[in-house]
Amino acid sequence: MKKYINIVIVIIIVLLFTKMGNTDRKVKIDIEKDTYYIKFIYNKYVDAVNVVSDKKNNLYLLNYSNMLYNNIDKYDLDGIKNIYNLNNENILINSVKSHKLKIKNNLIKIKLNNKKLCIYKYIEGKTNFEDCNFIYLYDKNNFVLPKNYKKIDLIIQKENNEINNKEQEIIYDDWIDMQTLNYEEFIILKIKDNDYDILDIDM
Numbered sequence: 001m002k003k004y005i006n007i008v009i010v011i012i013i014v015l016l017f018t019k020m021g022n023t024d025r026k027v028k029i030d031i032e033k034d035t036y037y038i039k040f041i042y043n044k045y046v047d048a049v050n051v052v053s054d055k056k057n058n059l060y061l062l063n064y065s066n067m068l069y070n071n072i073d074k075y076d077l078d079g080i081k082n083i084y085n086l087n088n089e090n091i092l093i094n095s096v097k098s099h100k101l102k103i104k105n106n107l108i109k110i111k112l113n114n115k116k117l118c119i120y121k122y123i124e125g126k127t128n129f130e131d132c133n134f135i136y137l138y139d140k141n142n143f144v145l146p147k148n149y150k151k152i153d154l155i156i157q158k159e160n161n162e163i164n165n166k167e168q169e170i171i172y173d174d175w176i177d178m179q180t181l182n183y184e185e186f187i188i189l190k191i192k193d194n195d196y197d198i199l200d201i202d203m
Helices: 002-022 165-173
Strands: 035-042 046-052 057-064 082-085 096-100 107-112 115-120 134-137 154-158 177-181 185-192 195-202
Touching (some): 046 115
Parallel strands (some): 115 134, 154 177
Antiparallel strands (some): 046 057, 185 195
């Protein structure tokens, strides 16, 4: 009996060390030509979007705590070229200084070849989603599914901050994909031509 208890203890220790080791690993991706990778960096210390291609590597910082530097490196920001910060604060990551990130009509619009990613944060007034293909609900306040939503391929929301059930039913009925971010998974949106895939990595 004691032998079996010792075996169980060893297994538990191995699993714990494996899990602890994974927290320090960097998630690297192989960049394909003419392909965009939208990395949603989302944990309890950081909320950011990293847009990467063979020509672009921009970080959009939406929210963060003083634990930013300890909780962003594992998402592999090597080669970053520009940092845009929603907060009025100068940030330095990998020797790159941040610029002020501006919102227009409640949206931050990011061009991805023939597609557009729109980061939604409500400030005031109406929002025009007309040319948005992918919508990230950084803030769901006053979000209403637009009438001209046929261009929308995907809506990304956050766990415990989801849009209401009625809106979700309309979205599913019209074959719009939805993805919910959480702290345990690292979501990467891969876009090439008119196709996209969602890569889901356990953190």
